[in-house]
Amino acid sequence: MEKILKDKITIITGAGRGLGEALSYGFAEEGAIICPWDIDEENLTRVAARLESMKRLGKKGNVDITDEKQVSKEMELIESEFGGIDILIANAGILYSYEITEFPEDQWRKIIEVNLTGYFICAKYAARLMKKRGKGVILQINSKSGKKGSYWNSAYAASKFGGIGLTQSMALDLAPFGIRVNAICPGNIFESPLWQESLFQQYAKKWNISIEEVKRKYVEQVPLGRPCTYRDVVNVAIFLASERADYMTGQAINVTGGQEMR
Numbered sequence: 001m002e003k004i005l006k007d008k009i010t011i012i013t014g015a016g017r018g019l020g021e022a023l024s025y026g027f028a029e030e031g032a033i034i035c036p037w038d039i040d041e042e043n044l045t046r047v048a049a050r051l052e053s054m055k056r057l058g059k060k061g062n063v064d065i066t067d068e069k070q071v072s073k074e075m076e077l078i079e080s081e082f083g084g085i086d087i088l089i090a091n092a093g094i095l096y097s098y099e100i101t102e103f104p105e106d107q108w109r110k111i112i113e114v115n116l117t118g119y120f121i122c123a124k125y126a127a128r129l130m131k132k133r134g135k136g137v138i139l140q141i142n143s144k145s146g147k148k149g150s151y152w153n154s155a156y157a158a159s160k161f162g163g164i165g166l167t168q169s170m171a172l173d174l175a176p177f178g179i180r181v182n183a184i185c186p187g188n189i190f191e192s193p194l195w196q197e198s199l200f201q202q203y204a205k206k207w208n209i210s211i212e213e214v215k216r217k218y219v220e221q222v223p224l225g226r227p228c229t230y231r232d233v234v235n236v237a238i239f240l241a242s243e244r245a246d247y248m249t250g251q252a253i254n255v256t257g258g259q260e261m262r
């Protein structure tokens with residue numbers, strides 16, 4: 001049977017680790033040709049090597065998504081090598097957590113810069129290439145914090161709410177050109193470096209409880225009774241990027257085990 005994303009040229013930002021890395025291999029397994037982007041060169045090289053061994057590496061890009069010049073240059077290089085792109089997954093994102101009255105302005109701005117402006121810049125140049133061919137798919141990795149405020153995470157939630165406004169507006173701008181724009185809003189991915197290396201420890205300290213208790217506290221909020229996994233998100237991303245979702249645009253799809261329903 002033919003693979004569902006066979007030979008689709010796919011840029012994935014923030015592909016050096018975490019969900020972006022998982023999306024890269026998941027899309028490669030479905031036949032896509034991956035152009036992984038990241039600012040972390042060491043991780044990027046590791047991911048590119050694995051994609052190469054799967055024979056699914058397009059071109060790796062050591063790109064800072066907040067730098068318009070770097071993004072436009074890399075898009076040009078990809079266009080000249082592959083003739084255009086089929087799919088952009090805007091996944092790169094950052095999070096710093098502070099109570100609102102203690103939030104440092106520079107870190108607030110940085111979150112908006114990467115999570116919202118970075119998404120805009122990548123989508124702008126991807127859409128220019130897609131318009132020329134009259135087709136394409138843009139997918140943003142958003143968050144359940146794009147639908148509901150998040151404790152100590154004002155900047156992150158603001159950036160993700162903004163991402164949904166941007167997704168819907170671009171869906172309107174680009175629909176006449178055959179380009180679909182959607183977002184995915186995952187729940188808490190316990191297997192990610194974000195949780196493993198930082199959030200579990202932070203919350204355990206803040207509430208003076210064990211990491212196991214932190215896990216229980218978060219899972220209790222999920223009707224399906226387990227955390228979100230990379231695979232849960234990858235499955236929905238493959239569907240949204242494929243022709244099976246041809247009639248879907250401007251949507252922000254929750255992948256939260258029922259935790260968020262709007």
Ligand SMILES: NC(=O)c1ccc[n+]([C@@H]2O[C@H](COP(=O)([O-])OP(=O)(O)OC[C@H]3O[C@@H](n4cnc5c(N)ncnc54)[C@H](O)[C@@H]3O)[C@@H](O)[C@H]2O)c1
Nearest residue numbers: 014016017018019038039064065091092093143188189192
């Ligand atoms: N981990 C979760 O529980 C969770 C839940 C919901 C949504 N998300 C979203 O999923 C996405 C990926 O999250 P993750 O947990 O895998 O994060 P992560 O920190 O593990 O990975 C993010 C990657 O983005 C890269 N990056 C950061 N700034 C960049 C920039 N300016 N240019 C290019 N690359 C840059 C980093 O180097 C890193 O490799 C984010 O948008 C995040 O908001 C994560």
